[in-house]
Amino acid sequence: MEELTNKERMQIPRQKMPEQDPEKRKKNFKEVNLGFTEELAIKEAMRCLQCPKPVCISGCPVDIKIDEFIGLIAQGDFLGAAAKLKEDNALPAICGRVCPQEEQCEIKCVIGKKNDPVAIGRLERFAADYEREHTGIRKPEIKAKTGKKVAIVGSGPAGLSCAGDLAKMGHDVTVFEALHELGGVLVYGIPEFRLPKEIVRIEIESLKDIGVEFKTNSVIGFSDTIDELLENEYDAAFIGVGAGLPNFMRIPGENMIGVYSANEFLTRVNLMKAYKFPEYDTPVLNCKDKNVAVFGGGNTAMDAVRISKRLGAKNSYIIYRRSEVEMPARIEEVHHAKEEGIEFIMLTNPLEFIGDEEDWLKAVKLQKMELGEPDDSGRRRPIPIEGSEYVMDLDMTVIAIGNGSNPIIQKTTPDMEYNKWGNIVVDEETMKTSKKGVFAGGDIVTGGATVILAMGAGRVATKAIDEYIMNSSEW
Amino acid sequence: MQKIIFAEFIATDIKKFVIEAPKIAGKRKAGQFVIIRIKEGGERIPLTIADSDSDKGTITIIVQGIGKTTKELNSLKTGDTIMDVVGPLGKPSHIENFGTAVSIGGGVGTAIAFPTAVALKEAGNYTISIIGGRTKELVILEDEMREICDEVHVTTDDGSYGEKGFVTKKLQDLIDSGKKIDFVLAIGPIPMMKAVADVTRPHGIQTVVSLNPIMVDGTGMCGGCRATVGDKTVFVCVDGPEFDAHKVDFNELVNRNKSYEFFEKESLEEFECPSKKASN
Ligand SMILES: Cc1cc2nc3c(=O)[nH]c(=O)nc-3n(C[C@H](O)[C@H](O)[C@H](O)COP(=O)(O)OP(=O)(O)OC[C@H]3O[C@@H](n4cnc5c(N)ncnc54)[C@H](O)[C@@H]3O)c2cc1C
Ligand SMILES: Cc1cc2nc3c(=O)[nH]c(=O)nc-3n(C[C@H](O)[C@H](O)[C@H](O)COP(=O)(O)OP(=O)(O)OC[C@H]3O[C@@H](n4cnc5c(N)ncnc54)[C@H](O)[C@@H]3O)c2cc1C
Ligand code: SF4
Ligand code: SF4
Ligand code: FES
Numbered sequence: 001m002e003e004l005t006n007k008e009r010m011q012i013p014r015q016k017m018p019e020q021d022p023e024k025r026k027k028n029f030k031e032v033n034l035g036f037t038e039e040l041a042i043k044e045a046m047r048c049l050q051c052p053k054p055v056c057i058s059g060c061p062v063d064i065k066i067d068e069f070i071g072l073i074a075q076g077d078f079l080g081a082a083a084k085l086k087e088d089n090a091l092p093a094i095c096g097r098v099c100p101q102e103e104q105c106e107i108k109c110v111i112g113k114k115n116d117p118v119a120i121g122r123l124e125r126f127a128a129d130y131e132r133e134h135t136g137i138r139k140p141e142i143k144a145k146t147g148k149k150v151a152i153v154g155s156g157p158a159g160l161s162c163a164g165d166l167a168k169m170g171h172d173v174t175v176f177e178a179l180h181e182l183g184g185v186l187v188y189g190i191p192e193f194r195l196p197k198e199i200v201r202i203e204i205e206s207l208k209d210i211g212v213e214f215k216t217n218s219v220i221g222f223s224d225t226i227d228e229l230l231e232n233e234y235d236a237a238f239i240g241v242g243a244g245l246p247n248f249m250r251i252p253g254e255n256m257i258g259v260y261s262a263n264e265f266l267t268r269v270n271l272m273k274a275y276k277f278p279e280y281d282t283p284v285l286n287c288k289d290k291n292v293a294v295f296g297g298g299n300t301a302m303d304a305v306r307i308s309k310r311l312g313a314k315n316s317y318i319i320y321r322r323s324e325v326e327m328p329a330r331i332e333e334v335h336h337a338k339e340e341g342i343e344f345i346m347l348t349n350p351l352e353f354i355g356d357e358e359d360w361l362k363a364v365k366l367q368k369m370e371l372g373e374p375d376d377s378g379r380r381r382p383i384p385i386e387g388s389e390y391v392m393d394l395d396m397t398v399i400a401i402g403n404g405s406n407p408i409i410q411k412t413t414p415d416m417e418y419n420k421w422g423n424i425v426v427d428e429e430t431m432k433t434s435k436k437g438v439f440a441g442g443d444i445v446t447g448g449a450t451v452i453l454a455m456g457a458g459r460v461a462t463k464a465i466d467e468y469i470m471n472s473s474e475w
Numbered sequence: 476m477q478k479i480i481f482a483e484f485i486a487t488d489i490k491k492f493v494i495e496a497p498k499i500a501g502k503r504k505a506g507q508f509v510i511i512r513i514k515e516g517g518e519r520i521p522l523t524i525a526d527s528d529s530d531k532g533t534i535t536i537i538v539q540g541i542g543k544t545t546k547e548l549n550s551l552k553t554g555d556t557i558m559d560v561v562g563p564l565g566k567p568s569h570i571e572n573f574g575t576a577v578s579i580g581g582g583v584g585t586a587i588a589f590p591t592a593v594a595l596k597e598a599g600n601y602t603i604s605i606i607g608g609r610t611k612e613l614v615i616l617e618d619e620m621r622e623i624c625d626e627v628h629v630t631t632d633d634g635s636y637g638e639k640g641f642v643t644k645k646l647q648d649l650i651d652s653g654k655k656i657d658f659v660l661a662i663g664p665i666p667m668m669k670a671v672a673d674v675t676r677p678h679g680i681q682t683v684v685s686l687n688p689i690m691v692d693g694t695g696m697c698g699g700c701r702a703t704v705g706d707k708t709v710f711v712c713v714d715g716p717e718f719d720a721h722k723v724d725f726n727e728l729v730n731r732n733k734s735y736e737f738f739e740k741e742s743l744e745e746f747e748c749p750s751k752k753a754s755n
Binding site for chain 1: 516733
């Protein structure tokens with residue numbers, strides 16, 4: 001392959017990833033993005049300047065050697081690229097799909113200053129998919145057994161990455177999961193059309209192959225407490241239970257039929273596969289030809305609203321109290337939602353849900369907002385406009401305004417430090433909690449964040465856990 | 476996969492199962508429940524742990540076949556398996572020596588009230604139970620209740636067994652007879668629990684009911700099981716299932732439980748008559 005000059009590289013446009021046509025995809029749950037072909041991947045990889053100081057890496061929470069893996073793709077060594085990714089990221093096929101790249105690695109890419117940045121996420125996804133489809137996920141090297149045992153609580157990205165790394169170090173790892181399926185938000189939250197569950201399943205299989213043991217249907221706190229795990233069997237524990245407590249708006253009518261929390265709506269559809277009812281037994285309220293509104297502006301809201309469209313809704317709305325620039329959702333998701341015909345109603349807040357005599361939702365009373373001074377989050381604060389109230393017909397609604405922390409662990413492990421929102425307090429260098437032998441990471445520590453941050457936390461903890469169980473038992 | 480060690484109908488459409496679940500058996504307390512999923516693709520449904528044997532590592536559940544999942548469960552036999560059993564979930568019943576405690580069970584509610592009645596007796600209460608059913612065949616656990624309670628009263632709506640009338644009539648009779656009642660636990664169909672609350676309210680008798688909303692995860696994650704108690708929204712799976720009967724908004728619970736009526740019918744029809752689906 002001939003060497004390109006930087007100037008030539010800069011002239012290659014950012015490659016588009018093929019995707020399902022919006023008209024077709026809004027009627028199915030198949031993946032929207034189809035992934036690069038080998039040609040497209042090589043072409044995109046050629047755009048990377050192989051910077052002597054790759055600043056892109058500073059944007060990645062797990063410091064993936066971005067220049068190196070992209071260099072390998074450019075040379076056509078796709079398996080080599082996948083191996084390189086795996087050095088720092090246990091779940092590249094997943095992160096390549098769901099990371100908010102535009103504000104992490106890609107925003108730092110030097111090319112982005114003048115042109116579109118290198119499509120790092122899409123390349124990551126490509127290499128991981130290539131490996132999975134061509135050789136299966138290859139087994140990493142595993143160190144000799146240490147005889148030490150670690151309990152991991154929760155099988156979301158934090159728990160999975162911690163489990164994988166500890167197993168590679170030769171420790172015996174058991175993952176306890178409350179639900180009947182493994183993967184946390186990856187299986188119950190993020191829908192099939194963004195992240196096929198088969199990919200999550202195969203990643204988890206690869207952890208089983210290296211000896212990680214999984215116990216589903218185990219709600220820690222109820223079946224065993226953290227103390228019992230430590231007393232009976234395990235040398236250390238890592239808590240990665242996520243942010244599993246739905247927030248409601250505390251407005252009248254919120255308990256009516258037709259008002260869902262995002263967690264319930266997503267769990268019914270994604271985990272319980274209600275979109276395949278009656279082949280699967282769990283139902284979800286009928287959206288067909290209905291008016292559906294989702295309140296919120298994050299990834300969860302986008303997922304919920306796009307599902308409603310796929311379930312046949314006549315009108316699907318996102319209703320958000322700030323303006324579009326303040327929406328925390330990934331740009332790609334907003335863009336996809338618009339292509340699929342989702343209507344965005346900005347600067348609007350609900351005041352009350354209105355139902356019929358049997359409590360079925362019929363309408364919502366809304367109020368317009370305007371933006372005032374920036375608040376603590378740095379975003380401009382929405383202020384209600386008096387007299388702007390109006391009523392909109394509505395058959396179903398999903399409240400997607402974020403999650404708090406589920407109190408089960410706190411109630412059953414009171415001798416650990418929590419902040420006022422119920423998040424576990426940790427030392428950020430080690431993920432050590434205030435309780436001896438217990439580490440924590442992911443959404444339970446940070447509040448709702450991202451897959452890659454949760455994975456990163458799992459990795460950081462791995463090193464400290466290894467240190468603790470092998471060398472010292474000091475805290 | 477959990478093995479069914481023993482399964483037997485104890486009344487029309489009501490089946491008792493003893494299931495292998497050592498972890499749960501060793502942990503569970505009165506008032507707690509499990510969530511089960513029979514098979515891949517199945518629904519998650521909550522069922523109270525009626526009894527357990529920590530030595531044998533088993534739990535007992537008693538199931539009334541009313542819809543697709545419970546009927547499918549009731550078609551399973553000794554030796555079959557259940558895919559997922561998770562628990563023990565929910566808050567254990569609040570047990571103390573109240574003095575005289577009345578446990579009221581309507582239909583399969585008797586199974587749910589049974590473990591708590593046992594615990595009330597063990598705590599030193601003078602324990603009365605009133606168990607009822609629409610008709611004789613639906614009165615369950617009478618012998619078991621007689622073994623542990625100081626008094627047992629049986630009622631049937633049609634008078635085919637015990638006293639004719641609702642359980643609330645018997646409760647009213649006991650109150651009217653001047654018996655000092657300190658605590659009432661009522662478990663059964665929602666209208667029955669509401670009626671019991673109405674009977675005890677004017678007398679200021681502390682009354683607890685076990686709510687049965689539709690659940691999904693059972694761990695406080697989805698909020699689907701929410702109910703209004705007093706002026707607060709509660710998540711029944713983690714804040715309950717037992718609540719102060721005088722504060723529960725029963726109407727809301729009745730309405731919410733109807734959310735999926737349409738789908739439940741479709742599911743059941745298909746389960747009972749699969750040929751229908753094949754033909755259209
Ligand atoms: C709908 C939705 C869309 C999202 N989209 C994106 C996206 O596009 N990109 C992105 O980067 N991030 C996204 N996120 C955020 C991301 O998914 C989370 O930040 C991430 O999953 C957190 O990982 P975690 O391991 O901390 O917890 P989770 O993924 O929440 O996993 C926690 C697990 O612990 C289990 N658990 C809880 N309590 C117990 C207990 N007591 N005992 C045993 N197990 C327990 C839970 O059942 C769960 O399986 C999204 C989130 C949602 C809800
Ligand atoms: C904490 C708790 C403990 C329970 N313990 C027992 C028990 O020990 N024995 C027993 O027979 N039943 C018990 N139930 C009720 C049992 O869970 C439901 O009967 C069962 O879920 C119905 O499922 P189905 O598919 O057979 O019926 P469906 O066709 O789904 O519904 C039939 C009726 O049951 C109600 N229902 C539907 N889904 C649920 C659900 N997930 N939870 C509760 N009600 C529902 C509906 O309102 C409907 O009227 C309990 C419920 C709760 C919440
Ligand atoms: S893991 Fe996420 S942030 Fe890191 S390089 Fe990959 S896409 Fe970028
Ligand atoms: S900053 Fe951009 S061009 Fe430079 S190495 Fe990273 S991806 Fe390549
Ligand atoms: S069943 Fe989901 S919160 Fe109670």
